[in-house]
Amino acid sequence: MATIEATLNIGPRVRALREAMDLSLRDLAELSGVSAPMLSQVERGETSPTLQTAARIAGGLELTLSQLLRLDEGGSVSIVRxxxxxxxxxxxxxxxxxxxxxxxxxxxxxxxxxxxxxxxxxxxxxxxxxxxxxxxxxxxxxxxxxxxxxxxxxxxxxxxxxxxxxxxxxxxxxxxxxxxxxxxxxxxxxxxx
Missing domain, CATH: 2.60.120.10 (Jelly Rolls)
Known part of the structure; x- marks a missing residue:
């Protein structure tokens, strides 16, 4: 359980991805179906999202949950097919x-x-x-x-x-x-x- 909770501490990554896509909190809220206040709390590390919420955030960022959690990254190489x-x-x-x-x-x-x-x-x-x-x-x-x-x-x-x-x-x-x-x-x- 501690490993899952540590993995779901994705606030800084969500913020960096959102900013890289030039999205406001409100934009990402519309795209993901997760409220802007909840997204703000996740980004600041005040709360860890459930897997379902993390999956919705990932979808709003045009990623899979595995990509958001970096479960499918194979080191320092990233390929965009x-x-x-x-x-x-x-x-x-x-x-x-x-x-x-x-x-x-x-x-x-x-x-x-x-x-x-x-x-x-x-x-x-x-x-x-x-x-x-x-x-x-x-x-x-x-x-x-x-x-x-x-x-x-x-x-x-x-x-x-x-x-x-x-x-x-x-x-x-x-x-x-x-x-x-x-x-x-x-x-x-x-x-x-």
Missing amino acids: AGEVRNGPARRGHAYEVLTPPLPGLRAELSRHVLDAGAATGGLDDPPMHEPGSREVAHVQDGALDLVIDGDRHRLQGGDTVTFDADLPHHFENPGPGPATFLAVVSAGLRRS
Whole structure:
């Protein structure tokens, strides 16, 4: 019984996973069916969830209970299989998928983006939410992109790679004529806000 209770002390992991997915307590409550006050108590270590509650939290985080409890981890290697990628919300001709696992303490995230001709990853009304000090590396696989960063425009072609300060206002645009595909790695900032 002590082993199960120790295993269910998952508060810091739940919080790290929730924050990595950019979810508020209220968001996770809606996704999991576990109340926000209960989630807050779990995250702070004030209570250990039952197995049923832990399973609901795992589902809200798009994980199995085994993944949440780290029962299926085989050491320091974590593999995200092709069918296990997390899709970001597709909108305005921009679709993306996160290729890295939602692990606590992970300092970088790899994502694959597809932009339709004329589409953009965001703009003035949709700034990136990267923490201060973040860096981004983007590699254009196919097509052409314009990186618009802090008022400057940079044309990128297939095979080009760019590195920049991701905490500056920026977005990618596809000038066309066809779709553009690129990989992006965002690393966490050295400075904390």
